Amino acid sequence: MGAVLIEGPKLCGKSTTAVQQAESVLNMEPGPTLSLAAINPKLLLQGTTPRLIDEWQLAPQLWDVIRREIDLRGGEPGQFILTESAVPVDWKSFPFSG
Template sequence: MATYRARVIDAQLAETLQYPGAVLLEGPRACGKSATGRHHTASGVQLDTEPGALRLAERDPAQLLAGARPRFIDEWQLAPQIWNLVRNAVDQQEDASFIMAGSAVPADDVT
């Protein structure tokens, strides 16, 4: 595995993760979103490469939020229902600390 290369955002991200909430990392492919997210989290799921992750997202998406916090959810846009689940966890103050990485932003909805 390659050695992590420090990024400008690291200090700000580390400070932000001291509090419950969620952070969204966006950018073009291969810019370091996933490496940065993994570097700052205790657990995570990669929806694009982990066998069964997308099937779990369809059957019981809340299970994707289970794990040590902060929790990293990579390529979250492949299971857009994750967005509202993370938002709800943060609203409920459930030791919610997440990093979501992807290349899309959810459409605004009436909720």
């Protein structure tokens, strides 16, 4: 596979585990990185592979860009490691919650 997605709750060790396998790391934090993701997301994919893109879901446009990049690279395995924090459900917003 060209990419692997690691998903789970915040602070469960996703990034810590992924960085042990990654050769380069990109943290998707608010600021210049997110701005660049909106302007030219393909630039964010440059780096030694496997490239960890931590909290990729903050820039959802990366998903299709990563898929295309994997195809352009001939489907070579181990190109990207993506981490994503799951957001807990707010049960208070459901009408049946007490």
